[in-house]
Amino acid sequence: MAYVATRGGERAIEQAERLFRDDLGVIDRARVDALRNGLPYLIDRVMGEASLYEPDLAALALAQAGGDLYEAVLLLRAYRTTQPRLAVAEPVTQPDLFTMRRISAAFKDIPGGQILGPTLDYSHRLLQVGVLSGRDYRPDAVEPAAVPAPATQPSLAAWQKAQALIPDHPVEAVAPDDIPDVTREPLLFPASRAHKLQSLARADTGGALALGYATMRGYGSVHPTVNELRLAEAPVRLRHPRGTIFSAGRVRVSQTEVISKATTGLELGFSATFGWNEVKVIAAATLDLASNQPNPHPASNEEFVLYHTEPVESSGFCIHFKLPHYVTFQSSLDALRRVKADRKATTTAPKMERQPKKEEAVL
Amino acid sequence: MTLQELTRPWTAFNYGFLDESAKREIRRRMLKAIAIPGYQVPYASREVPIARGWGTGGLQVTLTLLKPDTVVKVIDQGSDDSVNASSIRKFVSRVGGAAETSDTSEATIIQSRHRIPEEKLREDQVLVLQVPNPEPLRPVEPDMSVAREMHGDADYGQLWLILYEQLVKSGRIMQGSSYPSMVNGRHVMTPSPIPRWDVPKLNQAEHLTILSAGREKRIFAVPPYTSVEPLVFDDVPYRVEDHQDKTCYRSNVSGFFMNELPQEDGSSRYELSDSHFGIKHIQRAEGGSVEIAETYYNNGRME
Numbered sequence: 001m002a003y004v005a006t007r008g009g010e011r012a013i014e015q016a017e018r019l020f021r022d023d024l025g026v027i028d029r030a031r032v033d034a035l036r037n038g039l040p041y042l043i044d045r046v047m048g049e050a051s052l053y054e055p056d057l058a059a060l061a062l063a064q065a066g067g068d069l070y071e072a073v074l075l076l077r078a079y080r081t082t083q084p085r086l087a088v089a090e091p092v093t094q095p096d097l098f099t100m101r102r103i104s105a106a107f108k109d110i111p112g113g114q115i116l117g118p119t120l121d122y123s124h125r126l127l128q129v130g131v132l133s134g135r136d137y138r139p140d141a142v143e144p145a146a147v148p149a150p151a152t153q154p155s156l157a158a159w160q161k162a163q164a165l166i167p168d169h170p171v172e173a174v175a176p177d178d179i180p181d182v183t184r185e186p187l188l189f190p191a192s193r194a195h196k197l198q199s200l201a202r203a204d205t206g207g208a209l210a211l212g213y214a215t216m217r218g219y220g221s222v223h224p225t226v227n228e229l230r231l232a233e234a235p236v237r238l239r240h241p242r243g244t245i246f247s248a249g250r251v252r253v254s255q256t257e258v259i260s261k262a263t264t265g266l267e268l269g270f271s272a273t274f275g276w277n278e279v280k281v282i283a284a285a286t287l288d289l290a291s292n293q294p295n296p297h298p299a300s301n302e303e304f305v306l307y308h309t310e311p312v313e314s315s316g317f318c319i320h321f322k323l324p325h326y327v328t329f330q331s332s333l334d335a336l337r338r339v340k341a342d343r344k345a346t347t348t349a350p351k352m353e354r355q356p357k358k359e360e361a362v363l
Numbered sequence: 364m365t366l367q368e369l370t371r372p373w374t375a376f377n378y379g380f381l382d383e384s385a386k387r388e389i390r391r392r393m394l395k396a397i398a399i400p401g402y403q404v405p406y407a408s409r410e411v412p413i414a415r416g417w418g419t420g421g422l423q424v425t426l427t428l429l430k431p432d433t434v435v436k437v438i439d440q441g442s443d444d445s446v447n448a449s450s451i452r453k454f455v456s457r458v459g460g461a462a463e464t465s466d467t468s469e470a471t472i473i474q475s476r477h478r479i480p481e482e483k484l485r486e487d488q489v490l491v492l493q494v495p496n497p498e499p500l501r502p503v504e505p506d507m508s509v510a511r512e513m514h515g516d517a518d519y520g521q522l523w524l525i526l527y528e529q530l531v532k533s534g535r536i537m538q539g540s541s542y543p544s545m546v547n548g549r550h551v552m553t554p555s556p557i558p559r560w561d562v563p564k565l566n567q568a569e570h571l572t573i574l575s576a577g578r579e580k581r582i583f584a585v586p587p588y589t590s591v592e593p594l595v596f597d598d599v600p601y602r603v604e605d606h607q608d609k610t611c612y613r614s615n616v617s618g619f620f621m622n623e624l625p626q627e628d629g630s631s632r633y634e635l636s637d638s639h640f641g642i643k644h645i646q647r648a649e650g651g652s653v654e655i656a657e658t659y660y661n662n663g664r665m666e
Contacts, residue, residue: 010444010449013449074412078410078411078412080410081381081385081409081410082377082380084382084384183407183409184384184388184407186405186406186408187580189507303506307507312410312415313416313578314415315414315415316414316415316416316419316578317416317578318416319414319417320414320415320416320495323417323439323446324439324440325440326440326622327440327441327478327540327557327558327620327636328477328540328541328556328558330558330604330621330622330636331539331558331559331560331604332539333539334539334604334605334606335533335538335539336537337605338535
């Protein structure tokens with residue numbers, strides 16, 4: 001029948017998805033485990049941007065998306081949104097963190113000591129090409145320190161506050177259920193500090209880096225110094241309905257304070273996120289610090305930064321331009337053609353038309 | 364009483380995908396939006412399994428309004444089987460057990476991107492429009508906080524100014540789609556990216572229209588029998604697209620919004636943009652018994 005020609009897209013669409021999934025092949029438990037164990041920093045990044053700490057689900061999302069990070073974050077967030085919020089954990093403070101890495105660029109040494117922990121910062125970035133021809137790469141064994149580093153560390157900022165270098169923020173008493181949650185409330189401006197830090201915690205790593213880099217490179221008035229950077233495991237402690245507090249395990253977190261000289265003293269910028277992602281928290285803490293400045297540059301303007309570093313929203317909107325837009329395009333085309341027709345129909349120049357500029361007349 | 368009796372059997376997802384607290388919030392925001400026509404109500408837009416900018420706002424509203432006896436139609440650019448429309452329709456029927464249709468008059472909820480059907484909607488139908496940019500002031504004020512104050516003050520001078528500038532520069536108002544429109548004499552809204560042709564269909568319409576922007580987290584509404592007036596100057600009338608005299612090459616119907624199909628010889632053919640409306644006409648011409656509802660436009664004119 002003739003009208004069949006106006007339909008028929010659905011089968012092609014289904015096959016296009018099949019083609020994508022066919023390229024990835026069978027996804028089994030082994031693939032998920034290999035991703036989870038082999039790419040821990042990637043898993044951390046996905047969990048941070050999805051605000052869902054579940055390494056198995058993050059690995060599954062990565063497997064299903066074939067490694068497309070934005071797709072993986074969307075998959076995980078769409079799953080997260082179906083889950084109820086059952087409880088709010090007790091606050092985690094710096095002295096609670098089981099710290100694997102803790103450095104400060106502000107001082108040569110700090111109370112509790114600098115702990116390098118796992119890092120590539122001081123390594124030569126050489127590809128172990130032998131692996132491709134069958135010579136497995138076996139890392140050298142770690143030599144344990146004579147005295148193990150203490151598991152927990154004091155807060156450097158607390159020391160600075162005691163020295164009256166940084167003003168102490170007034171502590172707000174908020175009932176657990178009243179803690180603002182950006183996944184359940186719209187982000188409105190001026191944003192509450194809780195919403196700002198939550199948005200930065202789940203911001204796109206690349207986006208936070210681009211804007212943070214612009215800010216630290218000079219499009220802003222802050223010159224950050226890393227006050228304290230930590231990679232740690234945070235205990236998740238929940239309050240039982242009977243009142244006792246119990247542990248529900250630990251999550252990997254990164255956390256940074258950057259410091260900058262303000263008119264009256266020092267100012268802190270803060271960021272923390274799920275997973276170990278140092279670049280993200282340094283960039284985000286810089287953005288946090290910069291957004292407090294008067295007349296911030298767009299790269300450090302709170303509204304600009306928080307809207308445009310949202311990975312799910314920005315990537316989704318970007319790819320939506322692949323969808324057909326022929327109705328709106330037709331509408332614009334109509335207006336353009338009518339203007340041309342108007343001009344042709346009028347022998348003299350229309351009254352309202354501006355006089356062409358000299359250089360345009362030459363062209 | 365046992366624990367078993369208190370719990371429901373495990374299911375992969377809640378009815379309508381969204382959890383009940385999310386649906387309750389969206390219902391409350393919709394009620395507020397209906398109470399203040401054209402006002403953008405912020406809401407905590409949740410992540411759904413399609414990408415932001417692909418209709419997540421419309422989808423959340425549709426999922427919230429969903430009932431087991433819902434009959435859903437999804438349109439993209441006027442068509443029911445284009446990429447996104449079919450994907451959204453399938454998702455809604457999968458998580459909500461809704462019946463799918465492409466017939467405008469059968470549907471109880473019509474979710475649409477870029478078009479309002481040519482057949483008149485009734486009081487018992489809800490039109491859900493997907494909105495990419497809910498802020499009509501965005502072209503003149505990209506800062507959302509400032510734009511909200513301008514809405515509060517009904518400060519729309521700059522919108523008139525850009526329309527005037529178009530008039531001066533081109534001799535015509537060039538706004539193709541998303542034509543800024545005053546709702547109920549108070550709030551200017553952007554009626555989603557629908558073409559100028561579709562805006563008059565919202566004025567004093569019998570149906571409820573909910574406009575939802577998922578990425579931008581705003582819901583607004585045009586309740587039934589509410590005025591929607593495109594911003595126009597007294598001496599420059601509002602003009603819809605010049606499609607009055609175009610004829611659909613498939614159905615031979617004329618006087619409705621058309622898709623232009625460029626031909627290899629440099630000419631153009633036209634087909635009805637509302638694809639199922641075209642299918643109905645073809646079926647009728649082939650001798651089928653088809654009900655075609657009253658249309659907003661007749662011979663390219665609205666009375």
